[in-house]
Amino acid sequence: xxxxxxxxxxxxCASCHDCGLLTRVHRGETHGLHCxxxxxxxxxxxxxxxxxxxxxxxxxxxxxxxxxxxxVMTVTSLGKTQADTIMSGVIYFVEHGxxxxxxxxxxxxxFVPLMKLGILFFLLISVWRRSSWRPVERTRLxxxxxxxxxxxxxxxxxxxxxxxxVRLGNLATIEASAGAVFFGAVVVITIxxxxxxxxxxxxxxxxxxxx
Amino acid sequence: xTQRGAGRDEYDDVADAVVEERQRPSVVWIIPLVxxxxxxxxxxxVLSARGPEITIAxxxxxxxxxxxxxxxxxxxEVGLVEEVTLEKDLSGVVCRxxxxxxxxxxxxxxxxxxxxxxxxxxxxxxxxxTLLSGxxxxxxxxxxxxxxxxxxxxxVPPVVTLQAAGRYFVLxxxxxxxxxxxxxxxxxxxxxxxxxSSVLDETDDFVTTRIFVREPYDARVHTDSRFWNASGFDxxxxxxxxxxxxxxxxxxxxxxxxxxxxxxxxxxxIAPAETVFPLFESRMDADKPIYTRTVAFLLNFDQSxxxxxxxxPVEFRGIEIGEVTDVRLEFDxxxxxxxxxxxxxxxxxxxxxxxxDQKGLKRENLEKLVAxxxxxxxxxxxxxxxxxxxxLDMFKDAPPAKVLWAGPAPEIPTIPTPIEEITAxxxxxxxxxxxxxxEEIGADLRASLDALRVTLTKSEDIGPALATTLKQVDRTLAxxxxxxxxxxxxxxxxxxLSEAARALALAAEQFxxxxxxxxxxxxxxx
Numbered sequence: 157x158x159x160x161x162x163x164x165x166x167x168x169c170a171s172c173h174d175c176g177l178l179t180r181v182h183r184g185e186t187h188g189l190h191c192x193x194x195x196x197x198x199x200x201x202x203x204x205x206x207x208x209x210x211x212x213x214x215x216x217x218x219x220x221x222x223x224x225x226x227x228v229m230t231v232t233s234l235g236k237t238q239a240d241t242i243m244s245g246v247i248y249f250v251e252h253g254x255x256x257x258x259x260x261x262x263x264x265x266x267f268v269p270l271m272k273l274g275i276l277f278f279l280l281i282s283v284w285r286r287s288s289w290r291p292v293e294r295t296r297l298x299x300x301x302x303x304x305x306x307x308x309x310x311x312x313x314x315x316x317x318x319x320x321x322v323r324l325g326n327l328a329t330i331e332a333s334a335g336a337v338f339f340g341a342v343v344v345i346t347i348x349x350x351x352x353x354x355x356x357x358x359x360x361x362x363x364x365x366x367x
Numbered sequence: 368x369t370q371r372g373a374g375r376d377e378y379d380d381v382a383d384a385v386v387e388e389r390q391r392p393s394v395v396w397i398i399p400l401v402x403x404x405x406x407x408x409x410x411x412x413v414l415s416a417r418g419p420e421i422t423i424a425x426x427x428x429x430x431x432x433x434x435x436x437x438x439x440x441x442x443x444e445v446g447l448v449e450e451v452t453l454e455k456d457l458s459g460v461v462c463r464x465x466x467x468x469x470x471x472x473x474x475x476x477x478x479x480x481x482x483x484x485x486x487x488x489x490x491x492x493x494x495x496x497t498l499l500s501g502x503x504x505x506x507x508x509x510x511x512x513x514x515x516x517x518x519x520x521x522x523v524p525p526v527v528t529l530q531a532a533g534r535y536f537v538l539x540x541x542x543x544x545x546x547x548x549x550x551x552x553x554x555x556x557x558x559x560x561x562x563x564s565s566v567l568d569e570t571d572d573f574v575t576t577r578i579f580v581r582e583p584y585d586a587r588v589h590t591d592s593r594f595w596n597a598s599g600f601d602x603x604x605x606x607x608x609x610x611x612x613x614x615x616x617x618x619x620x621x622x623x624x625x626x627x628x629x630x631x632x633x634x635x636x637i638a639p640a641e642t643v644f645p646l647f648e649s650r651m652d653a654d655k656p657i658y659t660r661t662v663a664f665l666l667n668f669d670q671s672x673x674x675x676x677x678x679x680p681v682e683f684r685g686i687e688i689g690e691v692t693d694v695r696l697e698f699d700x701x702x703x704x705x706x707x708x709x710x711x712x713x714x715x716x717x718x719x720x721x722x723x724d725q726k727g728l729k730r731e732n733l734e735k736l737v738a739x740x741x742x743x744x745x746x747x748x749x750x751x752x753x754x755x756x757x758x759l760d761m762f763k764d765a766p767p768a769k770v771l772w773a774g775p776a777p778e779i780p781t782i783p784t785p786i787e788e789i790t791a792x793x794x795x796x797x798x799x800x801x802x803x804x805x806e807e808i809g810a811d812l813r814a815s816l817d818a819l820r821v822t823l824t825k826s827e828d829i830g831p832a833l834a835t836t837l838k839q840v841d842r843t844l845a846x847x848x849x850x851x852x853x854x855x856x857x858x859x860x861x862x863x864l865s866e867a868a869r870a871l872a873l874a875a876e877q878f879x880x881x882x883x884x885x886x887x888x889x890x891x892x893x
Contacts, residue, residue: 207395338409
């Protein structure tokens, strides 16, 4: 064994997720453990972390297609009905010279969800292949994913506010369309997927190889 | 652990077999499954709602917007224009549209499309709703015929949609006379249909007007119905006064066609669709009996035909039996003589006894008639305008002549307008002149001259009286001199008048700059 930090797992220890108390865990007894101090469930690693992350990431990827193909918002103004997808909205703003707004929408609604999905799949595949490649960077990617995920909801919030505000009857009405539901699903599911991923696994695998 | 007991301690570092619970797939896999199912369901719904793709060619894409313009039938959306592109030869535009599912059944060769926009035609304003909502493409679906995907759009909306129940008829007239698509068709002053199209025939110079008569009024069109142009109004002046007749206010403004059937009718006489009817210029024309059969004759006059025009009546002993169809001037190179051939058309149906004979006048009959003195002659039809008519009559003592069959029509010999007629009118004028009381006029004139002379002699006494009058005038003028009281008063009056005028000018200016001062008074003078 090299001169490196001993992991809690190797020392048959686990820390409580809630209060942080370090407890001793006996080999084989991995189920039904509870923190002696606060009573929270204690796991050495998040249970079935990889499986859950895989499932949620795949679900998010499936939802991503209709979220971008279907219109997210239908604007009816003076009898004219116009349905816009996320991309058509971005193109609309670009064509009208509203570059900053176009960049914001593109980043929050197209780029970030796609990047999150990409990072999640990359992490999952790298862990699955037991790669020991740059664990620090990969952990950083994971932290990034967790941090920016929620900002994608901006789009959904804008739509919900507009739908609630613009109710002028024949003059103008805005309605949310199918795409918005799928887009919301993408954001929520990717947040859950990032949540269920246990970054410690990155280090477990690289440690095994490095040993 | 090993059962046989041998070498039990030697295998101390053999790993323990681990009892592992068999892991079932996590419940979390339901989420991607559900996402997949919902996604597939939505995709299936969208794909199944997509109908066929069609192309419509228009002359101009005015009002068409890709991705926005809808195709509607009875205000129900049946499609959406997805793309508008120019035709390769720039002659028009082609718009690609996606129809809703199930629209296949209505896309036939006869299906028509047009752009609905605000329009005023045929006394009706249509498409006002599109002022706000933007144009849309109207559709007139058809369920029969060959299936089609490429269409040519109409430039104007069809007057009659194909669903409308009724029948089409064809009217022929020499001119269109304020008849456009959409012009109403009246039956007993009820609007029962509309003009569908009005075009000039390619082969002849007639205007063919297609009309549509709605059910149940189409059963009122019989084979002997008369159609006439009811544009504007008919004014008739008769012994009863002035009668103005019109079908409706609309027909005064935009024109109209009216029809009526006479006599008793049954189902057998109901005109089939696409029956061709003549269109008369007016109700009076329509009321006149029609003589479709004409027989042409040629007349050659040696005298002046001044006043003879096309359409002038041809009379036989004062009864109209036909009309002049052509008047020309010809020069014969061989004989160096002018000729004036006049074509006339006799309507044999006007003559009882001849009407039954379908072949018209028989050759030997005509020759017999000419031999016994049938001649044509020009007569004055109207003394005021000097219009001539052609009169046919039997002249017993006319010089013998024969029918000439060489020309395009049999030529009836003519005789010049009798000299007696001219001499008679000259004699009439002379007798009127003779009746003038010339002698009495002379006596009156002499008496007047006498009276004048008496007046002139009396004027000698007037001299002194005139002198007195002049003196008085002189005095009066002196009183109006520069120092007189009249003068000074007049001057004062003029001064006052000029002041009044200045005040008026001020008031006018005030009124112009502050019109409200008329009501509220001058500002600051409350």
